[in-house]
Amino acid sequence: MPGPPVELVRGLLLQVLPLDETRRLENHVVLAFLAYAAVKPSIASGLRQLAAETRTFIADQLRAAGPAEGVDPERAAAGLLALVDGLGLQLLSLQYAEDDAVAALDAQLALLFGGRQD
Structure with missing residues (x-):
C-alpha cells in the first residue's frame, strides 16, 4: 500500500538527488545526457515526456493531500x-552538504503540503 502523498513525493525526489556514490554517478550521466539533448532535438522530446509525467505525478500527489492554501x-x-x-x-x-540539501527539500515539502504527513 502506498504511503502518504508527501512521503511518495519525498521518496521520489530523494532518489534524484546525488546523496550517495551510485546516485552521484547517475547524476553525472544525466548531466551528460542533458547536454547532448540540448543540441539533439529528438533526444530532448523523450526527456520532455518524462519530465511531464514526473510533474503530473507530483501535482497529483499534492492534489491528493490537499495542498497548503494558495498552492x-x-x-x-x-x-x-x-x-x-x-x-x-x-x-x-561540492557547494552544498547532503544534510542541508535534504533539509531544504523537506522545508519546501512542508510549505507545499502544509505540514501534512497523510
Missing part, C-alpha cells in the same frame, strides 16, 4: 523539480 499543484510540482535539479548541481559541485 497551485502544477506550478509547485515544476518548482520542486527545479529545486531538486539545483540542489543536485550544488551537491555535485
